Amino acid sequence: MSNPSTTTSSTLDYSSDTSDPPLFPPSHHHNPRLNRYTRPLISYVRNEWQLSNSKYSQLPTTTGNNTNTADSSLNYYLQMILSIITAPRFRRYAIVYLSLVLGCLVGWEYFLAPRMEEHAELVKALDPDVGESVGGWFGVNALPRLEGVVLLGELAGELVPGASGSGTGSGSGKNDGKEKTGTGRRLVVVGDVHGCSSELEHLLTEVTFTPSTDHLILAGDLINKGPDSTGVVDLARKYSASCVRGNHEDRVLVLRRDMIDADTLTDTSADAFLDGQSTEQAKRDRTLARKLSDEQAEWLDACPVILDVGQVPNMGRVAVVHGGLVPGVELEKQDPFSVMNMLSIDLETHLPSSERGEGIKWTKLFNKHQSVTYSNLKSTSTEVARAQTTTVIYGHDSKTGLNIKTYTKGLDSGCVKGGKLTALVISDDGEQELVQVRCNNYLDS
Structure with a gap:
């Protein structure tokens, strides 16, 4: 069985010098891992930036020669911008703000701008000067008539x-x-x-x-x-x-009046030979015109x-x-x-x-x-x-x-x-x- 006091480590330096007071009271069962280090523990800490192969070792520092060239200064700012861009928080903010900008552009293009344009067109369409320029709006000076129709x-x-x-x-x-x-x-x-x-x-x-x-x-x-x-x-x-x-009452009632004048309201023998009356809608209109009683037709006509x-x-x-x-x-x-x-x-x-x-x-x-x-x-x-x-x-x-x-x-x-x-x-x-x-x-x- 090996002596615990002779145990060594490839990473940390320690000693079994007995001239100093012992760290722990004497024990019959001494743990070989409990040894005194020759320097404070902080001296054995190694940060990643101190290592020669670290990614941070390439970043320029402010110490050393103060006569930096323009290229080195440019590299410094490029490295700094690159480090900002590659940061996860920057990417998250960039996505959020880009989404907001795109949303505003889409909202303007497809919602706000068309409505503002339509509003401007409607206001212009009601301008009296526009009415005068086109010779007067439809219906202002007209008094249209339809025979047999109550306006x-x-x-x-x-x-x-x-x-x-x-x-x-x-x-x-x-x-x-x-x-x-x-x-x-x-x-x-x-x-x-x-x-x-x-x-x-x-x-x-x-x-x-x-x-x-x-x-x-x-x-x-x-x-x-x-x-x-x-x-x-x-x-x-x-x-x-x-x-x-x-419009459906108007079409059927006008047709019924024409059929009465032509004496075809009850006579269906000539229907198949009527020019322009062969469509399904025309057949439906003629059937309904015949089905309406005089009282029903008069009520609709009124x-x-x-x-x-x-x-x-x-x-x-x-x-x-x-x-x-x-x-x-x-x-x-x-x-x-x-x-x-x-x-x-x-x-x-x-x-x-x-x-x-x-x-x-x-x-x-x-x-x-x-x-x-x-x-x-x-x-x-x-x-x-x-x-x-x-x-x-x-x-x-x-x-x-x-x-x-x-x-x-x-x-x-x-x-x-x-x-x-x-x-x-x-x-x-x-x-x-x-x-x-x-x-x-x-x-x-």
């Missing part, structure tokens, strides 16, 4: 919801400036039904429709496409509903293109149409065909179109026009300013679907193609509620 109708004042408060009043649609007592009445405005009579009945059940206090308004396209167009007309007549003329509801609290003047309205044009001067069919509008001329992409959506220009009108009058009083604005409730645009804005309320939610049937319920103080029911898809069948 404008008015809703009876006793059917319009009123304002709550202590005062007297009957809820008349006219704005007399006096505070009115709530009437407890409701307007139930329904989007395109398209012959879906069972869904309409379901919707009226959902809104707890009460004929004595509620009034039903149908925003056009009551008929066609769906399974029971005559049933929808009968249901509307049963509840003494109001309606507006849609539906105006524009229904002037009158003043509704917190909504201003309310109008119900099927397609849309040109802003800045009086209701009496609106083009009936455009009111039934418009989807877009030209910014320079305000000429409406039944095609998408011919300018911008008419609702954007209309809302901008009404907001400018409100802002210009707001200095007087909020109530007076709101009373001078117009809110339009419309259908027709199933592709866009439900589209509720401040001054435009789009209710066509594609019922006949499996979407929903929507009702906008307006009660006292102009309080609005949307109610919807699901519909079957009748187009696939």
Whole structure:
């Protein structure tokens, strides 16, 4: 067995000199690892920067020759920049800030800039100088007529919801400036039904429709496409509903009048030889024209293109149409065909179109026009300013679907193609509620 006092180490120097006091009391079992070092322990510590092969040994120091050349100074700064770049924290911050910059650029390019550009175009489109430069906006000086078509109708004042408060009043649609007592009445405005009579009945059940206090308004396209167009007309007549003329009513009623003149309403023998009447839509229109009774057709013919509801609290003047309205044009001067069919509008001329992409959506220009009108009058009083604005409730645009804005309320939610049937319920103080029911898809069948 070897002597513990003779144990050596290749790394640390130590001695078993017994001239100094022992570190531990004498023991019969002496551990050979417990030896005294010849120098303090700190002297045996070796840091990585002290080693000759360390990566830090290449970094220049400030000690030594002070006459550094330009190259050595450049190397020093390059090494310093490189050490900063390679630091993990720098990389994390760089990724975060780069993501923020890219996010701001994308937000500006695809969201803020297009909206600011559109805002500028809308403001320019409402500038009177622009109207003069194009020879006057569409409809301002026009008084269009359509034979056999009622352009404008008015809703009876006793059917319009009123304002709550202590005062007297009957809820008349006219704005007399006096505070009115709530009437407890409701307007139930329904989007395109398209012959879906069972869904309409379901919707009226959902809104707890009460004929004595509620009034039903149908925003056009009551008929066609769906399974029971005559049933929808009968249901509307049963509840003494109001309606507006849609493009489908207009087409079928005009066709029915032509068929009566040609004595083909009951005679079907010549249908196969009618030029331009061989399409599925034309066949469907002719079938429906024959199916409508004289009373049903007369009721539909009496539906105006524009229904002037009158003043509704917190909504201003309310109008119900099927397609849309040109802003800045009086209701009496609106083009009936455009009111039934418009989807877009030209910014320079305000000429409406039944095609998408011919300018911008008419609702954007209309809302901008009404907001400018409100802002210009707001200095007087909020109530007076709101009373001078117009809110339009419309259908027709199933592709866009439900589209509720401040001054435009789009209710066509594609019922006949499996979407929903929507009702906008307006009660006292102009309080609005949307109610919807699901519909079957009748187009696939």
